[in-house]
Amino acid sequence: FFRIMGKRRKANGDSLAPKRQRVHLSPHVIESHNGGLVQFPNIQSVLAGGTATKENCDAILEWLIAPLAVDEFFEKYWEQQPLVIKRGNPKYYAGLFSKAELLRLVAKEGYRDFTVKRFDRALGHRVNYTKPCTKAATIEKVWNQGWTVQVVQPQKVADTLCQLLAGLEEVFQCTVGCNAYLTPAKTQGLAPHWDDIEAMILHVEGTKEWRLYHPDKDLPREYSKDFKQDQIGPPYLTVCLEPGDFMYFPRGVIHQARASDKFSHHLTVSTYQKHAWRDLLSVALPQALDAAFEGDIEFRRGLPVDCFRSLGAGHACGTSLRREALLQTLSSLLDKLKGYVDGNAAVDALATEFVGRRLPPAA
Incomplete structure (x- = not known):
């Protein structure tokens, strides 16, 4: 049994900085009382089929967003609005990565691929821990002092997680990354910000309160600066994630998260970075320009000697016949350029780059 509830909050007296482009989102929360266990087994069973076929990889995404159907996820939520799935199943992500595994890696294998940081509320931005942090005991110490540990790409040392991401890469046909965030109770690791990726939050341990805010614009290309609270207004969604819960939000959604009364650990699975x-x-x-240059002498002709005297910002208000003639030539060349665009060659180039960067499929 599950139900979908609209969780959009209407803020009274909502005021944001001048000239901000308001993008209204309608997040939904799905409450699943069987934890997806009836139709979806644990991730180890799902991954047993491997990640070499589309069918097996589709099953991985189905498991990740269960009980929501994949078609509904792409039709209603992908690049459109946030989604929260409350499962009530604290063991749903068991075996992916854990605080205990991080401490073991640091103590036994000298693992160093992590950063330590915290959000300084008084300063209004994140602060990085600059002292050496190379021992498990030191990590415990900085945790007790309120510092968050961000593990960078833990799939490099966590086989099950690596298989999960490899399967998702087959689904999305785009590289998929992951960071782990381990935050002490009642603290916050990062300032309010937006990401340049589609974010999928897998809550593994403890609890954390998330707040989502209206973005400046839809689907930005770059990661944002740290925002101050008075720059983002009130949240339109506040939700506490517990072990087994899932949250998705599109790139551009401003967010911040604070651990509740318990230590918090979540995985942020990311994709679609610069994939538009x-x-x-x-x-x-550029491919089309090269082809046009070789195939049409009009693209090889030099610019008219009076080009700079007729075009440019300084002549933008002009209406001379010469200016209009030059603009017409430019427009004609752009029309011709369309005929040289080879979509297949461009896609092949991007696909080749993807294949070179993606995770290897499971054996």
């Missing part, structure tokens, strides 16, 4: 039409065009258009 703009990125395909950035490959296709």
Whole structure:
């Protein structure tokens, strides 16, 4: 049994900084009282089929967002609005990564691929821990002092997690990354910000309160600065995630999270970083220009000697016949350029780059 509840909050007196582009989102919370266990077994069973076929990889995404159907996820939520799935199953993500595993790696194998930071509320931005932090005892010490440990790409040392991400890469046809965030009780590791990726939050241990805010704009390309509280207004969604819970939000959604009364550990699975039409065009258009230059003498002709005297910002208000003629030539060349665009070659170039960077499939 599960139900979907709209959780959009109407803020009274909501006021944001001038000229902010308000993007209204309608997040949903799914409460599943069987933890997805009836139809979806544990991740080890799902991964037993491997990640070499599309069918097996589709099953991995199905497990990740259960009990929501994959088609519904893409139709209603992907790049559109946040989603929270409350499962009531604290063992749902067992075996992916844990605080105990991090401490073991540091103590036994000298693992160092992590950073230590905290959000300084008085300063309004994150602060990095600069002293050496190379022993498990030191990690425990900085935790007790309120510092968050961010483990960078833990799939490099966690086989099950690596298989999970490899399967998702087959689904999304895009590289998939992951960071782990281990935060002491009643503390916050990062300032309010937005990400440049599609974010999937897998809550593994403890509890954490998340607050989501309206983005400046839809689907930004770059990671944001740290925001101060008076720059983002009130949250439109506040939710406490517990072990086994899942949350998704599109790139651009401003968010912050604070551990509750217990230590918190979640995995942020990320994808679609710089994977937009703009990125395909950035490959296709240079290819088309090269082909047009070789195939059409009009692209090889030099600029008219009066080009700078007729075009440019200083002449933008002009209406001379010469200016109009030059603009018409430019427009004609752009129309011709369309005929040289080879979408297949551009996609092949991006796909080749993806194959070179992606995780290896499970044996």
